[in-house]
Amino acid sequence: MSAFHFEGLVWHWPIAIYLFLAGLSAGAVFFAIMLKHFKLASEAYHSPFVQAAAIIAPLAVFGGLGILVIDLTKPLDFWKILVFYNTTSVMSMGVLVLMAYQVALFAWIGCIFHQGLTRLLDGRFGAIGRLSTRFIQMLVRQEAAITGILVILSISLGAYTGFLLSALIGFPLLNNPVLPLLFLISGLSSGAAATLLGGVLLRGNPNGIEVRFIHGIEIPMILVEIGLLFTFFAGLILSGGQSQVAALNALGYGFWGWIFWGGVIGIGLTLPLAFNLWMKVSADRKFTYVAVTASFSLIGVFLLRNFILYTGQMTGV
Amino acid sequence: METSKRQFLKGCGALIAGISVYTVTKSPLAENANTDASQTEVKYAMVHDENACIGCNACVEACRETNHVPDGVTRVKIERTGPFGNYPNQSYRFNRVSCQHCEAAPCVRVCPTGAAYIDKDTGIVAVNSDRCVGCQYCIAACPYQVRFINPETRTADKCDFCQQTQLSKGLQPACVLACPTQALTFGNLKDPDSALVKLLKTKPTYRAKVDLGTRPKLFHIQTIDGEVML
Ligand code: SF4
Ligand code: SF4
Ligand code: SF4
Numbered sequence: 001m002s003a004f005h006f007e008g009l010v011w012h013w014p015i016a017i018y019l020f021l022a023g024l025s026a027g028a029v030f031f032a033i034m035l036k037h038f039k040l041a042s043e044a045y046h047s048p049f050v051q052a053a054a055i056i057a058p059l060a061v062f063g064g065l066g067i068l069v070i071d072l073t074k075p076l077d078f079w080k081i082l083v084f085y086n087t088t089s090v091m092s093m094g095v096l097v098l099m100a101y102q103v104a105l106f107a108w109i110g111c112i113f114h115q116g117l118t119r120l121l122d123g124r125f126g127a128i129g130r131l132s133t134r135f136i137q138m139l140v141r142q143e144a145a146i147t148g149i150l151v152i153l154s155i156s157l158g159a160y161t162g163f164l165l166s167a168l169i170g171f172p173l174l175n176n177p178v179l180p181l182l183f184l185i186s187g188l189s190s191g192a193a194a195t196l197l198g199g200v201l202l203r204g205n206p207n208g209i210e211v212r213f214i215h216g217i218e219i220p221m222i223l224v225e226i227g228l229l230f231t232f233f234a235g236l237i238l239s240g241g242q243s244q245v246a247a248l249n250a251l252g253y254g255f256w257g258w259i260f261w262g263g264v265i266g267i268g269l270t271l272p273l274a275f276n277l278w279m280k281v282s283a284d285r286k287f288t289y290v291a292v293t294a295s296f297s298l299i300g301v302f303l304l305r306n307f308i309l310y311t312g313q314m315t316g317v
Numbered sequence: 318m319e320t321s322k323r324q325f326l327k328g329c330g331a332l333i334a335g336i337s338v339y340t341v342t343k344s345p346l347a348e349n350a351n352t353d354a355s356q357t358e359v360k361y362a363m364v365h366d367e368n369a370c371i372g373c374n375a376c377v378e379a380c381r382e383t384n385h386v387p388d389g390v391t392r393v394k395i396e397r398t399g400p401f402g403n404y405p406n407q408s409y410r411f412n413r414v415s416c417q418h419c420e421a422a423p424c425v426r427v428c429p430t431g432a433a434y435i436d437k438d439t440g441i442v443a444v445n446s447d448r449c450v451g452c453q454y455c456i457a458a459c460p461y462q463v464r465f466i467n468p469e470t471r472t473a474d475k476c477d478f479c480q481q482t483q484l485s486k487g488l489q490p491a492c493v494l495a496c497p498t499q500a501l502t503f504g505n506l507k508d509p510d511s512a513l514v515k516l517l518k519t520k521p522t523y524r525a526k527v528d529l530g531t532r533p534k535l536f537h538i539q540t541i542d543g544e545v546m547l
Contacts, residue, residue, distance in 0.1 A: 010457040073451025073471040080450050084430040091454050092429035169423055169529055170460030317460060317526060 003255035009313050014071040016305040019161040020190065021064030022098070023183060023301070026154040027191015028053040028060070029105060031214060033151055036112065039213050045113050049210040052198025053191075054109050060194070061102060090167045094160040101157050104150040110136050111143045158184040165312060172243035173250060174312040178232045183308075185228060186301045189221050193297035196290055206290040215276055215285075218297075222273045229264075242317045250311035259307050268300010360440035360506040361478050362534040363490075364516055365413040368541065369500035372397055372411045379495030383482050390465045392416070392476040393492060401544045410540050413501075416463045416476040417525065417533030418442045424455035424464060433473065436480070440506075440534065443477045446470055460529050478503065506534070 004013075032053035036044040044050045069078045082099070086092045110117065114136050121129040121136075139146065162180030169175045192214050200206050236247035250256055275293045279285060372395055380386060380393050392415060399409035422442050424433045432448035433455045435441070449472035456464040456473060467474035479490040488494070493501045504513025522536040 008462055010453050073453070073466050074449070077450045080430050080448060081452070084448060086429055086431045088426045089429045089454070091427065091452065095429065167427055168457050170458070170462070313457070316462065317529065 008316055014067050016309045018064045018068045020302050020305045021060040023158050023161045023187020024190045024194050025057045025060035026157040027188040028057045028195050029154045030188055031192045031195050035210055039209050048202035048204030049195055049199030052202050053195045056194050056198050090163045097156045097160055101153040104153050107139050107146045108150050110139045114140050158187040170316045171312050173246040182228045185225050186304055190298055190301035193294040197294040200287050200290050206287045207285045211290055219276050222269055226269055246315035249315055256307055256311045259303050263303035264300055267296050272297050362506045364502040364536040366500045366538040367411055369498045370411040371498055375495045376492035379491040383491035387468050417461055417535040420532035423458040427454045427458040441478050441480050443480055444473050446472045449473050460526055
């Protein structure tokens, strides 16, 4: 049995990338909102980290949806998913959340950068420009509502990436109540990492309040993630039967065992945790430090998505 | 702060209103995903007698021909285990693998467009090709792994008890007619005089993976040949 091709495999790596990007987008938005709310307030628009999140979040969600559409066997019929609904389908509900999320996302970006946008439109584009300015002003008045809705939607989107897989009742490793929570938390941490990486690349201060704030949340989040991973597999092993076989198969041997222990646990969780703890004592954060830690988290989450998707489909009941 | 709270609540209200509109506009085909269609007159089911089956694959070939199933994929498989015993007294076990026409069908539940649906009048689980986008969610969701993408139509496909090709003409499914040993029995579960119900009342049967709550309608009569297995 090879690692990427085996009997019973239905969903391949494009789905893992889609799940990764959707979670990342949700996470980036979530942290940008937290940054604005707790630290930056009206200064948010000129923080490179918030700017990075505002660029990454839409790109990631478009990229993810694009991959999802291309992966259909009939990509040109994708509009049928938008027109026909099935309330019992996690995918159908998820697409709805994704659509609402994108609307709220752009409304929020409009609010945050309203000064710049208004200046850009000022006296240009005639009637359309004036109309857009009015629209942006209207958005700014509703900012609290938009932010609240966007927080709810981003958390729903993060959890949806897990529910999509946990609805597959034939695979004990996927049909697991901890999975949505695990994907939500790891999605949030990938969003945090992408925001940090994008921020320092946009010449944000690697020692600024934004980095300190996000790193402060990162340690508890990594600990929660480790706890969830432990619960996930301990639960499977204690269930016995095929669940146990599936868990031991995934963790025990071969390619995916290496990916899990080396990639997900080692690079993705242990190293960022170690870096973070070590950084607490020594004060100054440098560009390389922030960039490397963030890249490690991103790699870890990306590998986790692939690991769960592939090993999950290996053992049916 | 007060106004922003009120705005937030308004926003949430709008969200809930949106969701309820969405519930109303959902697809009519998907509606009966898990509802009990026990009111109907007809509910088709099938029995495979593993004692009578000789593993000749005539059913598989007849299905391919009748339903124009392309090479490389199939709607029905006869799985063989064995041999048991020593020559010349060797025997095999044969197991039919095809759509179980689950009453609570996971494929129907997960399909985002309602392309996978349960026909209310017959209990047959079928695919509406026009609606299928090929997301393959149903293929992953089916615990019996009997669904596939038809390489010609590029949509999900599987056994539908020959709904279009045979039943519509008043004929039995192609596999049933092709079987040389009458190992397959097809009929209406709601009709107490049907051969199907009579068979189910005279022989003990089993169904696969009932613990998943799928309530399958493909019954198997277990073979007593072979050896005891754990
Ligand atoms: S056996 Fe599979 S394809 Fe057939 S109804 Fe059940 S879940 Fe659907
Ligand atoms: S592949 Fe077709 S039938 Fe299956 S879930 Fe997707 S849209 Fe529905
Ligand atoms: S045609 Fe009848 S005997 Fe031959 S494999 Fe199919 S079920 Fe068995």
